[in-house]
Amino acid sequence: MAIVVQKFGGTSVGDTKLIKAAAQRVIDTKLSGKDLIVVVSAMGQETDRLYDLAYEIMDDPPPRELDMLVSTGEQVSIALMSIAMHSLGHDAISFVAGQIGVRTDSYHSKAKILDIQRERVDAALREGKIVIVAGFQGVDEQSNITTLGRGGSDTSAVALAAVFGAELCEIYKDVDGVFTADPRIVPSARLLDTISYDEMLELAGMGAGVLHSRSVELAKKHGVPLRVRSSFNRQPGTLVRREDNGEAKPLTGVTFNKKEAKITLHRVPDRPGVASTILHPIAQRNINVDMIIQNPGRNGVTDVTFTVPKSDLAEALQVCGQVASEIGAEKVLSDDRVAKVSAVGGGMRHHPGVAHRMFAALALEGINIQNISTSEIRISCIVRDEDCDRSLRAVHDAFE
Amino acid sequence: MAIVVQKFGGTSVGDTKLIKAAAQRVIDTKLSGKDLIVVVSAMGQETDRLYDLAYEIMDDPPPRELDMLVSTGEQVSIALMSIAMHSLGHDAISFVAGQIGVRTDSYHSKAKILDIQRERVDAALREGKIVIVAGFQGVDEQSNITTLGRGGSDTSAVALAAVFGAELCEIYKDVDGVFTADPRIVPSARLLDTISYDEMLELAGMGAGVLHSRSVELAKKHGVPLRVRSSFNRQPGTLVRREDNGEAKPLTGVTFNKKEAKITLHRVPDRPGVASTILHPIAQRNINVDMIIQNPGRNGVTDVTFTVPKSDLAEALQVCGQVASEIGAEKVLSDDRVAKVSAVGGGMRHHPGVAHRMFAALALEGINIQNISTSEIRISCIVRDEDCDRSLRAVHDAFE
Numbered sequence: 001m002a003i004v005v006q007k008f009g010g011t012s013v014g015d016t017k018l019i020k021a022a023a024q025r026v027i028d029t030k031l032s033g034k035d036l037i038v039v040v041s042a043m044g045q046e047t048d049r050l051y052d053l054a055y056e057i058m059d060d061p062p063p064r065e066l067d068m069l070v071s072t073g074e075q076v077s078i079a080l081m082s083i084a085m086h087s088l089g090h091d092a093i094s095f096v097a098g099q100i101g102v103r104t105d106s107y108h109s110k111a112k113i114l115d116i117q118r119e120r121v122d123a124a125l126r127e128g129k130i131v132i133v134a135g136f137q138g139v140d141e142q143s144n145i146t147t148l149g150r151g152g153s154d155t156s157a158v159a160l161a162a163v164f165g166a167e168l169c170e171i172y173k174d175v176d177g178v179f180t181a182d183p184r185i186v187p188s189a190r191l192l193d194t195i196s197y198d199e200m201l202e203l204a205g206m207g208a209g210v211l212h213s214r215s216v217e218l219a220k221k222h223g224v225p226l227r228v229r230s231s232f233n234r235q236p237g238t239l240v241r242r243e244d245n246g247e248a249k250p251l252t253g254v255t256f257n258k259k260e261a262k263i264t265l266h267r268v269p270d271r272p273g274v275a276s277t278i279l280h281p282i283a284q285r286n287i288n289v290d291m292i293i294q295n296p297g298r299n300g301v302t303d304v305t306f307t308v309p310k311s312d313l314a315e316a317l318q319v320c321g322q323v324a325s326e327i328g329a330e331k332v333l334s335d336d337r338v339a340k341v342s343a344v345g346g347g348m349r350h351h352p353g354v355a356h357r358m359f360a361a362l363a364l365e366g367i368n369i370q371n372i373s374t375s376e377i378r379i380s381c382i383v384r385d386e387d388c389d390r391s392l393r394a395v396h397d398a399f400e
Numbered sequence: 401m402a403i404v405v406q407k408f409g410g411t412s413v414g415d416t417k418l419i420k421a422a423a424q425r426v427i428d429t430k431l432s433g434k435d436l437i438v439v440v441s442a443m444g445q446e447t448d449r450l451y452d453l454a455y456e457i458m459d460d461p462p463p464r465e466l467d468m469l470v471s472t473g474e475q476v477s478i479a480l481m482s483i484a485m486h487s488l489g490h491d492a493i494s495f496v497a498g499q500i501g502v503r504t505d506s507y508h509s510k511a512k513i514l515d516i517q518r519e520r521v522d523a524a525l526r527e528g529k530i531v532i533v534a535g536f537q538g539v540d541e542q543s544n545i546t547t548l549g550r551g552g553s554d555t556s557a558v559a560l561a562a563v564f565g566a567e568l569c570e571i572y573k574d575v576d577g578v579f580t581a582d583p584r585i586v587p588s589a590r591l592l593d594t595i596s597y598d599e600m601l602e603l604a605g606m607g608a609g610v611l612h613s614r615s616v617e618l619a620k621k622h623g624v625p626l627r628v629r630s631s632f633n634r635q636p637g638t639l640v641r642r643e644d645n646g647e648a649k650p651l652t653g654v655t656f657n658k659k660e661a662k663i664t665l666h667r668v669p670d671r672p673g674v675a676s677t678i679l680h681p682i683a684q685r686n687i688n689v690d691m692i693i694q695n696p697g698r699n700g701v702t703d704v705t706f707t708v709p710k711s712d713l714a715e716a717l718q719v720c721g722q723v724a725s726e727i728g729a730e731k732v733l734s735d736d737r738v739a740k741v742s743a744v745g746g747g748m749r750h751h752p753g754v755a756h757r758m759f760a761a762l763a764l765e766g767i768n769i770q771n772i773s774t775s776e777i778r779i780s781c782i783v784r785d786e787d788c789d790r791s792l793r794a795v796h797d798a799f800e
Contacts, residue, residue, distance in 0.1 A: 016456040056416040058487035069479035072472035079469035087458035143499050
């Protein structure tokens with residue numbers, strides 16, 4: 001029988017009533033003739049409550065013990081979900097990661113799934129049971145409990161869908177699907193019927209937050225069709241899948257990121273390898289550099305601009321101060337009152353002039369673009385943070 | 401190095417501050433030159449909270465899923481306890497039952513421990529780590545999570561002490577130890593320095609509630625010295641150990657049980673096997689029969705009296721009605737307003753006249769004894785429930 005994986009997030013299982021409603025949805029799918037593997041997150045704010053307990057005791061708890069602690073949130077949810085299935089007259093069985101061999105590496109709190117054993121799940125499905133699996137968790141080679149990082153339950157669901165050859169992986173959220181923009185900021189935002197993996201990745205990476213990047217990467221790698229939909233209504237939501245040739249639109253969505261600050265090294269002597277000289281010591285401190293822009297000036301000097309998370313700005317500036325004096329840059333400038341506004345669309349590469357339309361829309365609003373960077377299917381502009389919302393609306397509406 | 405097992409109950413780990421205090425006690429023992437295995441219960445009312453969630457969904461949740469659910473309570477505690485040790489500068493590692501092979505049978509919610517693997521714990525102890533183990537839980541042969549029933553963490557602690565040859569198993573409670581009587585009822589009650597396993601078993605079985613019977617049986621079987629003490633002060637508490645010859649007192653403690661009702665089959669034809677005919681169908685319904693008293697009367701008839709839990713009285717009476725008509729008993733009487741008052745003392749067997757002193761003390765108070773039964777080291781009397789407290793005080797003070 002065809003297998004469907006359904007994943008329910010924390011707000012979809014926030015209390016026992018919601019859990020029962022989710023169980024009913026699973027059963028409806030089961031009755032339509034599918035085998036079901038269900039992945040559940042921790043209830044509501046349970047994961048935060050558990051982290052808080054740990055941080056009450058110490059500031060930097062050992063990661064292994066933190067994983068031991070927070071993995072209980074999903075264990076509670078799977079047991080309650082299974083009980084809910086039984087209360088509705090259906091046979092179900094719940095498994096924690098260790099029981100079905102969700103093997104990961106040993107990087108606690110950000111582990112990667114290496115392998116999943118099929119035997120026990122296959123046997124349960126053969127017996128007609130609905131299989132319920134704890135998301136977000138795994139076990140390493142020594143059977144230590146690991147977790148996959150925030151949003152990791154999406155990744156668990158996709159990994160299970162890939163291993164068991166599921167025809168579909170449904171991700172139930174408290175939103176209706178993926179929108180062309182955040183509807184709270186852009187009133188004209190529309191729900192997308194479909195979106196490609198690549199577009200979703202660009203949106204996820206930009207902070208749109210509907211799906212975790214890693215889960216989308218994994219779905220793309222294994223060709224798992226993902227459906228993002230609401231657990232609070234029966235709308236079909238958004239299907240994330242391989243791009244259909246020719247069909248891609250120039251603009252699929254707009255998004256923003258206010259969590260980054262900008263650093264510019266001004267008047268750096270323009271020698272080969274200078275960018276690497278600047279960025280290497282920053283990478284060594286595990287600071288994630290995003291946009292990197294190098295504009296050669298005159299007289300053999302250049303400006304190098306890049307963005308880092310605001311939370312890492314102080315440390316990055318310290319490193320830059322040292323590097324600047326070593327390489328003879330004139331000065332280091334920084335700005336943490338910026339926002340990155342991005343337009344994403346798989347059709348961009350076939351529709352010339354998309355960038356122009358975006359810049360024109362911003363100009364028409366009198367918004368100054370500080371920096372620009374692009375990928376094949378994305379154009380990002382740095383603007384002042386107070387211009388962020390207006391920029392989003394302007395760009396979004398220019399393409400409607 | 402000598403191993404000590406320390407077990408902390410739910411009230412001893414009720415919040416993160418208490419967990420840190422418990423961690424400090426463990427560390428103090430470690431610094432005195434011992435290897436430590438620590439067993440922890442779920443925090444405060446956590447187990448009840450989890451059961452309540454399940455019962456919100458359905459009245460009789462499947463036991464396997466219930467065990468999956470409630471076993472998380474101990475997992476949270478061990479992780480926080482380990483974090484607390486680290487916060488105090490000591491290396492510790494927490495284990496759920498599956499990680500150290502606490503193998504049980506498959507009787508969910510009342511599983512029995514069959515075996516514990518030594519390798520992983522031994523390795524951690526060799527590395528100088530404090531080992532923290534989730535109490536109350538095990539795994540069966542299919543790696544399903546099981547629980548040992550209420551009070552099961554005491555049993556986990558004793559089983560670990562037995563397997564690892566611990567020199568002592570300390571059970572930390574919210575009471576100072578084992579008393580000669582419940583101090584809330586008998587103001588003159590005293591804390592006992594020592595008590596034998598057998599005396600403790602009689603007291604535990606009678607509802608004294610300080611230790612779970614199964615943990616005491618296991619300690620007796622393996623000769624594990626148990627110390628019951630408070631986690632809120634540094635008093636030594638009560639040592640439970642093998643009886644020293646000659647030292648045993650005629651009376652170690654008095655206790656009571658108000659949770660049982662009495663059933664009498666009146667004027668039963670006195671044939672061999674009649675008691676078994678009556679009790680067999682009751683046992684078949686899993687109703688626990690405690691005191692059984694048979695008094696032969698005249699004319700070939702006899703009265704058979706026994707006690708059952710009050711919660712099972714209605715069902716037991718239904719069975720008795722049927723049996724009574726089958727065997728020709730005259731009538732079935734019952735009384736649920738009774739209490740069982742027991743005096744326990746290992747020295748009873750060498751001190752004649754203990755029973756007499758007990759009965760005289762009750763008579764002096766004008767308390768009517770309805771029924772009497774005895775074991776080698778216990779005398780129990782059924783009295784009216786409103787006479788219970790006075791009976792306890794009278795018997796207790798008669799032996800001071």
